[in-house]
Amino acid sequence: MTIKKITLFIFLLITLSSCDEKAKTRAKESTDNIKKPVKVAAKLFGYNLDNFKVINNKIKNGEAFGTILDHHHVWSPKIYEIAKKIKPTLDVRRLRAGKNYTILAAKDSTEQAKVFIYQHDLINYSIVDFRDSIFIKKVKKKITVKIREAAGVITNSLSQSLDEKHVSPVVANDLSDIYAWTIDFFRLQKNDKFKVLYEQKYINDTVPAGIGKIKAAYFEHVGKPFYAFNFVADSVVGVQDYFDEETNNLRRAFLKAPLKFSRISSRYNLKRRIAFYGRVKPHRGTDFTAPVGTPILSTANGKVIESRYKGGNGNYVKIRHNATYTTQYLHMKKRKVKVGEYVKQGDVIGWVGMTGNTSGPHVCYRFWKNGRQVDPLKQKLPAAKPMKKEIQEKYLSFITPIKNQLDNIPY
Structure with a gap:
């Protein structure tokens, strides 16, 4: 090998060694620049x-x-x-x-x-x-609220229909409260339909943490539509209420029934044959069957004028609502209110029982109008105060997009 070739070979070795050192240096610098993960302390x-x-x-x-x-x-x-x-x-x-x-x-x-x-x-x-x-x-814990939709056709009950769609039973209970004045939930028909927009609360956006308010709802009962929209009609008082698509308040002066969930076992009937007596005897009340201990609600605001035990009536409470209307609730297991007390609509006044002349647990609901007992289910009961005219336009504008959303929810 000539001296020239040896010199060239040594030069190449030095050059390659230098490049290798530079590559190692760059790799080390690159590694040093990678930020190591910082351990974050768990906190509660x-x-x-x-x-x-x-x-x-x-x-x-x-x-x-x-x-x-x-x-x-x-x-x-x-x-x-x-x-x-x-x-x-x-x-x-x-x-x-x-x-x-x-x-x-x-x-x-x-x-x-x-x-x-x-x-x-x-x-x-x-x-x-x-x-x-x-x-x-x-x-x-901080919560977030999301609006959820639900809709369905009733085959058995509202609760069952919502349960099949994995919706909390709280929604069924809230709907029964909203429509308590307008729909008889004890007489829902097969193929009645419903749609609802409701608030679902979440923790960390993922963990369900309960139901908020019903934003809006639609019920089709025996072919008749019933809308309900949540709205604050009086900004001074700040109380939310539910109104239909024509600004009418869904509340009425009286609830349809004194129990939230039950069924009518016997209607007002002046020619009913009563098994207990073995003869025809007018039945001037409406019987709602429910388990013993079910809360009995006052159907309207008023003053308790009787709260006692008497013969075939058993434990009962009687309430005067105004100069026109009085109601009575019979066969209670126990009474909660005393004479002279003022009760509000929906207040618990006693519990379902079997006292007095009765063959099973129920409440006999009696209704007086101008001193005469009448069938409460056939009365055209007075409505709550109407929405003020000056805010009706604002309300109709408010519900327009919500109504469109409701209408477009598929069953």
């Missing part, structure tokens, strides 16, 4: 969970607040002090079995509880902190 209501031993559990039947803290090494005098201090905000005697709680305990050898967190429901919590001084605070 502002507490750094890395600083505690975290115990999650449920309150067992018969388990008391003191038992829980004693199990986590808090002495009895301290437990008594805590319970006394927080009682105005959280009465520890009323903690319910099955509710979740969290203990934040010391991470040392004592593992002594320092914070007690009680979960009332998915949203509401009470935090009892007794690390140094004792204090309690109530917190709520």
Whole structure:
């Protein structure tokens, strides 16, 4: 090999070595520039969970607040002090079995509880902190609200139809309240239809946390349409109410029935043959069958004028609503109101029973108009106050897009 070739070979080796070193340097610099992930401390209501031993559990039947803290090494005098201090905000005697709680305990050898967190429901919590001084605070998890749609054709009941679509039974209950003055929910027909826009609450946008208000609804009962739109007609009072597509208030002065869910077992009938008596005897009431203990509601505002036990009527309550209307509720298991009390529409006045002359649990609902007993189901009952004319245009503009959305929901 000539000297020239040897010199060229050495030059190539030096060049390749230099390039390799540069590549290694660039690779190292590139690696150094990659940000390493920063560990984020887990937190709960502002507490750094890395600083505690975290115990999650449920309150067992018969388990008391003191038992829980004693199990986590808090002495009895301290437990008594805590319970006394927080009682105005959280009465520890009323903690319910099955509710979740969290203990934040010391991470040392004592593992002594320092914070007690009680979960009332998915949203509401009470935090009892007794690390140094004792204090309690109530917190709520942040929730988001989304508008959901549901629609269906009734084959058996509204509750069943909604359940088949995996909609909370709360929606059925709220719909029965909204339409309590306009639709007899005890006499829904097969093939009646419904549509509803309602609020669904979520925690972290994913965890369902209950139902909000019904935004709007549509019911087609025996071929007749019934719209309901949630609206604040009086901004001074700020009370929400439900109105139809023509600005009429859905409320009436009287509810259709004194029970939320039931069925009519016997209607007002002056020629009814009563099995108990074995002869024809006028029945001047409407019987609503329901299990013993079902709450009985006052169908309108008024003053209790009778609350007593008497013969075949059993336990009963009688309410004067005004100079025109009076109602009576018979066969109660127990009465809740006394003579002279003022009750509001929907207030519980007693519970379904079998007192007096009756062959089964029900409430006999009697209705007087101008001192004469009449059939309440055939009365044209007075409506609530109409919407003020000056806000009707605003209301109609407000409901237009909502009505379009309702109309376009497929069954």
